[in-house]
Amino acid sequence: MTHPAAIPSSSASSNAPSTGEAPKRQRRPPRRVEVSKIEILSPAMRRITLKGAELEGFPVTGPASYIKLIFPEPGQTEPTRPLPDGPRAVSMRTYTPLVVRPEALEVDVDFVLHGEGPASTWAAQAAVGQVLFLMGPGPGYAVDTAATQHLLIADDSALPAVETILAALPATAHAQVLLEVISNAEQRVLHSAAQLDVRWLARGTDHRTAGEPLAKALRALPSIATEARIYLACEAAAMRRIRQLLIDDLGVSRSQIVGRGYWKLDVVNHPDHDYGDDA
Template sequence: MTTSVSEKVYRRGPFPVKFRCLEVLRVTPITPHVVRITLGGEDIQGFHSEGADDHVKVLFPEAGKQRPVIPTMGPTGPVLQPGEKKPDSRDYTPRRFDPVAGELDLDFVLHGSGPASSWAAQAKPGDMLGVGGPRGSLFVSNDFDWYLLAGDETAIPAIARRLEELPEGARAIVFIEVADASEEQKFSTRANMTLKWLHRDGAEAGSTDLLNQSIRTLDFPPGDYFAWVSGESLAMRPIRDYLLNERGTNKSWVRVTGYWKRGHADHVHDSKN
């Protein structure tokens, strides 16, 4: 099923969801607090991720166990077998999917003792992880006059994928908030990219106004633009309000999403546009 939002931006889905049990192939440190886990194995057959900001449901094993509980999909959602405990889960954006090699990359921010961070900090080849989805994909035309991409560490996989897919001659203005200079990453793109890193320098993640102020003080170039911003849920509200209500940006060309929420362990992605 395809639901059109506009000629330039539209969503495809929902797709049938299958939960897969995938094997850790490689563990690659990206920054002091970001690690890339490369997954594969026979169960990856049939997986697909076509949109830059796709997200999958990741299922973690119980402490001391190698394999997670993998539910099946019933008519009303995931189904567990009698005696099985619902696994801890989080939403993640696939950083890279290579269908030829059968490899899926997920980037984990190491930020404490939660199930995702704790698992990723100790992951090694041969460990197993559950992955379900994506349920749908957002497709964005490559012929906008320019693109505004912004977010914190959790948004980097989606921003990096968007930058990689933009054609030569496209223009992208990018703001990314991270803890400090050691957390900056390098991106590959053919686009004409203007990138500004915003450093919290000791402030707690999700507590700053850095993204909002950067977007508000931006001298918006002329022409049609697509704006994609993601990060802490409450921090996204003034940005969404500014783009839609103050700037009057075409609602179909704005996607502002709360990827996580301070004080909430398993926040579900929210987007009101």
């Protein structure tokens, strides 16, 4: 989900030596934000509103875009502001900005409480006034508003991205949504102008079964429309298995699928540009 490496301008000197390395991506400046509101959506999901004067000029981007949040290290009351060319912050994680309110200088972010980890641990104890640094946004998912059939396949980590996609669909669209969550207590109403068919699939607390309920539900579908646009986002290995299931067993064209590996079992810092097209 990160920007691709920049392509050098054609006006650059042809005599410049080649290092064989991609140009370094320009980091967006960090923005200091404070928690202004906390909403409990379900036992494992918190919606936290981040607010701050440094959100002035923060752009409203498309569905399933991403931001980076930098969390305090142990012993800190707030994170250290990262330098533009300094090392990557240790406790930095990728999230979807659910709603951006430029006039109020606010961004809403949903957090899954999945156990140990800098972000989950912080979100479980978050309080109004606590400080984070926010970087981004990065690009998201280009919704084909002309398509009438959409299939969204995701686990709880990608639920906020799914919600932003649903919000972008027109009333002429039909969206079939498969959502894998910890338990049935995570179910809630999803909103969209489109016609929705939502199935919540309980995985349980064993993360090693990630993706199994999604795969089972897909195999039970009567059919997938040949013109359907498919967004697939979940644990990285599960995403690859489901992608191949769609292609090899269910007859879906590769061009119909956009895949995102939102997290990876037993990996602390999974890259945010895992598209699964190496499967």
